[in-house]
Each structure stands twice: as structure tokens, then as C-alpha cells.
Amino acid sequence: MSLHTHIVGVGGYLPERILSNETLSTMVDTTDAWIRERTGITQRHILAHDQQTSDLAVEAAKQALDDAGLTIDDIDALIVATTTPDMVFPSTASVVQYKLGGKGFPAWDIQAVCSGFVYGLAQADGMMRGGMFQRVLMIGAESMSRIVDWKDRNTCVLFGDGAGAVVLENREGEGGMIGSVLHCDGSYRQLLMAEHQHNGHEPGKAIDFSMDAAGVAAIEMKGNEVFRVAVSKLGEVVGEVLDKYGLQKSDVDWLVPHQANIRILNATAKKMKMEAGRMVITVDQHANTSSASVPLALNHLYRQGSIQTGQILLLEAFASGFAWGANLIRWSKS
Numbered sequence: 653m654s655l656h657t658h659i660v661g662v663g664g665y666l667p668e669r670i671l672s673n674e675t676l677s678t679m680v681d682t683t684d685a686w687i688r689e690r691t692g693i694t695q696r697h698i699l700a701h702d703q704q705t706s707d708l709a710v711e712a713a714k715q716a717l718d719d720a721g722l723t724i725d726d727i728d729a730l731i732v733a734t735t736t737p738d739m740v741f742p743s744t745a746s747v748v749q750y751k752l753g754g755k756g757f758p759a760w761d762i763q764a765v766c767s768g769f770v771y772g773l774a775q776a777d778g779m780m781r782g783g784m785f786q787r788v789l790m791i792g793a794e795s796m797s798r799i800v801d802w803k804d805r806n807t808c809v810l811f812g813d814g815a816g817a818v819v820l821e822n823r824e825g826e827g828g829m830i831g832s833v834l835h836c837d838g839s840y841r842q843l844l845m846a847e848h849q850h851n852g853h854e855p856g857k858a859i860d861f862s863m864d865a866a867g868v869a870a871i872e873m874k875g876n877e878v879f880r881v882a883v884s885k886l887g888e889v890v891g892e893v894l895d896k897y898g899l900q901k902s903d904v905d906w907l908v909p910h911q912a913n914i915r916i917l918n919a920t921a922k923k924m925k926m927e928a929g930r931m932v933i934t935v936d937q938h939a940n941t942s943s944a945s946v947p948l949a950l951n952h953l954y955r956q957g958s959i960q961t962g963q964i965l966l967l968e969a970f971a972s973g974f975a976w977g978a979n980l981i982r983w984s985k986s
């Protein structure tokens with residue numbers, strides 16, 4: 653029997669503070685009805701002033717380790733996908749390793765924005781199949797509220813904070829990661845970006861991370877164009893990953909998409925001809941949490957007790973870059 657990468661633990665964390673559409677509509681010129689209709693979002697979670705991305709990651713990781721019945725000492729490598737690291741360096745992964753009480757094993761960040769977790773799973777799977785690691789802690793964690801311009805209604809309604817994590821184990825046994833497809837096209841980069849030192853921030857000056865301040869690296873987006881390309885590329889990539897691994901649309905039991913906008917989700921589900929209820933929807937509860945979005949959706953599905961051993965999961969994401977991709981998994985966790 654050959655070795656495969658199996659998900660053996662799943663976890664998620666959303667910070668306590670909730671920012672509802674109603675409250676947001678007292679901050680910028682918007683309404684609950686507009687946000688719900690155009691995006692499906694009803695609320696987002698915002699991290700506390702004394703929390704950082706690593707703190708969210710640690711909570712999700714603890715739950716995933718606990719779920720796997722493992723401790724940090726059992727882990728061989730730690731990857732954090734994040735767009736909002738605690739600092740420029742060291743990596744958030746090294747901070748998370750320290751906060752979890754781990755030492756010695758490699759830890760690093762990857763940055764593929766909202767596709768970070770899908771990219772990270774593909775990377776970890778490749779390294780594990782190559783025999784480099786037996787157990788990897790893979791986390792997606794974001795503090796999007798720290799880079800959002802809270803005065804820009806076009807973007808601030810869309811994002812939230814959170815973290816999701818899985819423990820991966822390379823072992824014999826049926827199922828596990830089937831494979832992945834990844835893409836990037838940098839010619840689209842200016843349609844969605846957060847330039848460093850935006851909004852007059854001067855190097856060396858203290859950064860105001862409060863929600864009263866316009867974001868330090870505020871998000872700029874051509875929403876319509878992002879929407880159009882996202883729908884098209886996601887439709888293509890789900891077909892591509894299924895073809896690559898010899899599966900049909902009808903073989904997919906659960907679609908676990910990046911949670912950006914309910915209309916993007918529905919468009920992909922329609923292309924997949926997914927039965928109602930077979931696509932995970934959490935965007936209403938926590939908005940777009942970038943690289944935390946896919947593992948948070950997976951955690952939601954898992955905690956509902958909905959996934960049966962042997963079922964096929966299709967994870968997909970589309971992000972700034974543009975970077976997009978998909979992972980196929982045959983569920984092997986009992």
C-alpha cells in the first residue's frame with residue numbers, strides 16, 4: 653500500500669467581537685440590505701486590539717491538534733498561509749511555533765492571498781509525498797481588518813478576521829489528498845491589491861491599527877472585474893482538477909469554496925451542477941477571511957458531522973494576483 657497525505661485534525665477560530673452590517677452602516681454609507689443582496693454577508697469577526705494574526709492561528713491550531721489527538725511535539729513542519737503577518741519578519745509561522753511551545757522543526761509562511769490555504773495544502777502534500785515530513789500543521793490565518801480602509805464602503809464591507817487549521821499525516825491507508833491544481837496570472841495584479849505604505853504612512857512612524865484609521869495597506873479593488881474573472885477561472889479550475897484526476901462533477905460530495913461572495917459561490921456551484929446543500933456556505937457569518945476562509949469552511953462542515961469517510965471534497969479559491977487553485981481530497985478521517 654502506498655503513502656498518502658491524510659487530514660487527521662481540523663480546527664477553526666473566529667475572534668469574539670462581531671461587527672454586524674447594521675453597525676457598519678453607521679460607519680460608512682451602506683445598508684444591511686445592500687450588503688446582503690450583493691455579497692450574502694451579514695456579519696464579520698474583528699480581532700481584539702491585543703490580538704495578532706498569530707494568536708488567531710494558535711487557537712485554530714490547538715483545536716486541530718486536539719482533534720487529531722496530537723501535541724505540537726508530534727509535528728514535523730508548520731506552514732502559515734497569511735496576507736496579514738504579525739510583522740514583516742520573522743514569519744508568523746515562527747511566532748505560532750513559539751506560542752504553541754514547539755521548537756526545532758521548520759516553520760514558514762506562504763503568501764497567495766485568499767488562495768493561500770489551497771496553495772499550502774498542495775505544497776505540504778507534495779513535500780509529504782516526497783517523504784520530507786510525516787506530520788504538517790497547515791494554518792490559514794488573517795487579520796484583514798488591519799489592512800481594510802474602514803472609510804471605503806466598496807471594500808470594508810467584504811472582509812473579516814479568523815483562522816482555520818488542519819493536521820496532515822503521511823501514512824498508509826485508503827483516501828487522503830488526491831491532488832491539486834494551482835495557477836497565477838500576474839497581469840491581473842492591479843485589479844486587487846494592497847500597496848504597502850498606502851494612505852500616507854511614513855516609514856518609521858508608528859502604525860495606527862485602530863478601526864478609526866484608514867487601513868495602512870488599504871485594499872484597492874475593481875470589484876466588478878474581480879467578480880467576472882473569479883467566476884470564469886473558478887469554473888475552469890474545478891473542471892481541470894477533476895479531469896486531471898479522472899473524476900466527474902457528479903463524484904464530488906462536498907464543494908468547499910473560498911468564501912468571498914455568495915454570488916461567486918453560487919455561480920461555481922451552478923457550473924458544477926452541485927445539489928443544493930452540497931456546497932459549504934459560511935460567508936454570511938464571517939465575510940471574506942482570505943486564506944482562513946477555506947479551512948474555516950472545512951471546519952464548519954466537519955463540525956456539523958456531515959462528512960462521511962470515502963466522500964470526495966473539492967476545495968477551491970480565487971485571489972489577488974490573480975492566484976487560484978483547487979484541491980481534491982477523499983475524506984479518510986473517521
Ligand code: ACO
Binds near residue numbers: 686690807873876940
Ligand atoms: N453599500 C452601498 N453601495 C455600495 C457599496 C456599499 N457597501 N459598495 C459599493 N456601492 C455602490 C457603488 O458605489 C455603485 O454605485 P454607483 O452605481 O452609483 O457607482 C453601486 O453600489 C454598484 O457597485 P458595483 O461595484 O457595480 O456592485 P456589484 O454588484 O459589482 O457588487 C462587489 C460589488 C460586492 C464588490 C462585487 O463586485 C464583488 O463581490 N466582487 C468580487 C470582489 C471580491 O470578492 N474581492 C475579494 C477578494 S477576491 C476574492 O476573494 C474572490
